[in-house]
Amino acid sequence: MRVIVTAGPTREYLDPVRFLSNPSTGKMGFAIAAEAARRGHEVTLVAGPVALKTPNRVHRVDVTSAREMLAAVKKAAQRADILIATAAVADWRPAKCAAQKLKKSQMSGTLKLVRNPDILKTVKGVRKIGFAAETNDVLAEAVRKCREKGLSFIVANDVTKKGSGFGTDTNKVTFVFADGTLKFFPLMTKARVAKRILDEVSCL
Numbered sequence: 001m002r003v004i005v006t007a008g009p010t011r012e013y014l015d016p017v018r019f020l021s022n023p024s025t026g027k028m029g030f031a032i033a034a035e036a037a038r039r040g041h042e043v044t045l046v047a048g049p050v051a052l053k054t055p056n057r058v059h060r061v062d063v064t065s066a067r068e069m070l071a072a073v074k075k076a077a078q079r080a081d082i083l084i085a086t087a088a089v090a091d092w093r094p095a096k097c098a099a100q101k102l103k104k105s106q107m108s109g110t111l112k113l114v115r116n117p118d119i120l121k122t123v124k125g126v127r128k129i130g131f132a133a134e135t136n137d138v139l140a141e142a143v144r145k146c147r148e149k150g151l152s153f154i155v156a157n158d159v160t161k162k163g164s165g166f167g168t169d170t171n172k173v174t175f176v177f178a179d180g181t182l183k184f185f186p187l188m189t190k191a192r193v194a195k196r197i198l199d200e201v202s203c204l
């Protein structure tokens with residue numbers, strides 16, 4: 001199969017030295033890309049700013065913002081079978097990005113934000129697997145996102161649980177399907193979570 005994986009955070013700049021972002025390191029997405037390539041799939045890894053080595057036999061496209069990630073995913077999706085979206089995409093960006101570093105005197109206490117595009121929702125013509133990083137109502141939120149974004153399934157992770165979510169080498173996940181079916185897993189390494197996801201994908 002031809003697989004696209006998104007990984008890492010996006011950065012949304014308000015001037016050349018300041019941005020909105022989140023703590024994603026890309027570990028979950030890189031583990032999936034590595035496992036997919038190991039299984040012989042053709043992998044395009046669209047990565048936000050992260051400090052990880054590209055897995056063997058993976059084609060990597062580096063991006064910074066959500067809009068750049070969308071453009072790279074759309075391009076790759078023209079010849080792909082499946083999109084696995086682990087990236088923690090910023091839902092909002094500053095309405096303006098100043099060309100020069102803003103002086104304190106130029107900044108007010110309010111930052112005007114505009115919505116970023118939803119990459120998973122926008123991209124059509126491929127099977128889609130999402131991730132949901134939640135702190136509360138984890139499964140209900142995951143079911144909602146799975147339905148709204150037209151996904152085959154979504155991988156829910158409760159980021160308040162020890163060893164789970166951002167930056168860790170492990171993750172505790174539940175696969176959530178649009179019809180409400182759930183598959184629970186114990187705490188596993190991200191490499192093992194990647195295997196379970198690709199096992200599930202092979203049954204779709």
Ligand code: PMT
Nearest residue numbers: 024025026027028085089118119120130131133165166167
């Ligand atoms: O990178 P690590 O440090 O290993 O951490 C892994 C992780 C915690 C980032 C990962 O396991 C994870 O949960 N990723 C999803 C993060 C998230 O909060 O997603 P979300 O609930 O905002 O979005 C749901 C889905 O829609 C995700 O698949 C996301 O990639 C996608 N999305 C979201 C917003 C947007 N504008 N476009 C999107 O495509």
